[in-house]
Each structure stands twice: as C-alpha cells, then as structure tokens.
Amino acid sequence: MKEAKINKYYKCSRCHKEFGQQEICIIDDHPVCPSCIYGSLKPFEIYPIGEVRNDLGRAETGFGTVGKEGISRIELIESQRPFLYKLEEEKKITVVYYLHETKAVKSVFNRGIDGKKVGVFASRTPYRLSKIAIQDVELVNIEQTTLYVRGLDAVNGSPVLDIKMKNNKSF
Numbered sequence: 289m290k291e292a293k294i295n296k297y298y299k300c301s302r303c304h305k306e307f308g309q310q311e312i313c314i315i316d317d318h319p320v321c322p323s324c325i326y327g328s329l330k331p332f333e334i335y336p337i338g339e340v341r342n343d344l345g346r347a348e349t350g351f352g353t354v355g356k357e358g359i360s361r362i363e364l365i366e367s368q369r370p371f372l373y374k375l376e377e378e379k380k381i382t383v384v385y386y387l388h389e390t391k392a393v394k395s396v397f398n399r400g401i402d403g404k405k406v407g408v409f410a411s412r413t414p415y416r417l418s419k420i421a422i423q424d425v426e427l428v429n430i431e432q433t434t435l436y437v438r439g440l441d442a443v444n445g446s447p448v449l450d451i452k453m454k455n456n457k458s459f
Contacts, residue, residue, distance in 0.1 A: 300324055313417065314392035325417065336447035338364035338433075340385060340440065359428060362435040362448055369433050380454035381427050383440060386447040387419040424454050 296309045301318035312319045322331075342360035362383065364372075375381070393415050399406045400413070408416045421442065429436040435451070442448075 315417075316395055317392070334386075334449055336365075336386065336449055337368050337451070338362050338448040340442040340444060340446040340448060342440070342442075342444050359436050359438055360425075360440040360442065362437060362440075362451070364433040364435070364448070366433060372430065372433070375427070375435075375451075375453075376430050378427055378453050380424055380456075381435075381437070382422055382424050382452050382454050383437065383442070383448060384420065384422050384450040384452075385442045386449055387414045387416070387421050388446055389443055390414050390416070390419050393417055420449070 297306045298309065298312045298319035299306050300312070300321035302320055302324040305321060305323075307319070307321045312321060313325060314320075315325075339362075340360055341363055342358075393408070394413075396405060396407050397411075397413070398404065399411050414421060423440055423442070425437040425439040427435065428438055
C-alpha cells in the first residue's frame with residue numbers, strides 16, 4: 289500500500305502568499321517566505337567538503353549542545369586531500385560549517401552566555417537565517433583526510449564548508 293504524501297502549506301505572515309514547508313522559514317514564531325526575507329537576492333549552491341563526527345547533539349531546549357565534548361573528527365571527502373598541504377604546521381584553524389539541525393529563528397532573544405537581550409548578529413546562536421557557523425579550533429592531528437580538532441561545538445553530522453588557517457592579526 290502506498291503511503292499518502294502530506295503537503296503542508298504555510299501562509300507567509302508578511303505577503304500572505306502560500307508556500308510549502310520546505311520553502312518557508314519560521315521567524316519569531318511566524319512563517320516568512322524567501323521573497324520577504326531576501327528580496328531579489330537569489331540563492332546559490334555551496335558544496336560541503338566533509339562532515340563533523342563526534343558525540344554532540346543539539347540541546348532539546350535552550351542553547352548549546354549535549355553529549356561528550358572533547359576531540360571531534362572532521363572527515364573530509366577524498367577529493368580534498370591536495371588542499372591539506374602543510375596544514376599540519378598550523379596549531380589553530382577556522383572551521384566553517386553548516387548548522388543542519390537549526391529550525392526556527394528568533395530575531396531578538398536573551399543571549400545564553402550572559403542573558404543580555406540581543407539580536408542574532410550580536411550573538412553566537414545557531415538559530416540564524418544563513419545557518420552558517422565559523423569557529424576557531426585547535427588542530428590536534430591529521431590522519432589521511434581526517435582532521436582531529438579540539439573546541440568544535442558543531443553537532444555530529446554537521447557538513448563542513450571550508451577550513452582555513454586562523455587569522456592571528458588583531459585590529
């Protein structure tokens with residue numbers, strides 16, 4: 289027996305057009321369509337270069353992660369091997385990754401670190417429209433195309449978008 293596909297539609301809270309569940313973003317508990325969020329800007333493709341492997345998951349409530357912290361593995365796809373040249377000489381790297389488990393967005397909230405009421409851009413919250421995160425981490429080891437890092441709070445399975453040496457310049 290075939291299972292019926294359920295199409296859930298939402299009405300944009302700003303322009304009132306109907307959109308499918310995959311097209312809509314929930315901001316401050318209200319559905320908002322891509323046109324109302326981004327205007328005429330068009331999306332573009334970004335391909336992951338690997339994936340995070342660790343024991344961390346997204347906390348059910350509030351901010352942060354749950355699970356055993358420590359060393360995370362960044363498992364790069366084989367095609368990335370040539371780009372690892374001399375990376376082992378770096379002690380700190382910056383990891384750019386995709387927040388694949390982020391759902392709704394709050395534009396203003398109480399920041400987890402100090403409780404101060406702020407907007408998304410004044411915080412490190414994963415609940416942001418771009419779903420892109422960056423974090424400086426300690427590079428512990430490299431084996432083949434696997435990087436071992438300390439201090440990464442990406443949850444297990446997070447797609448890695450880029451890796452770069454940490455910029456040590458202060459401005």
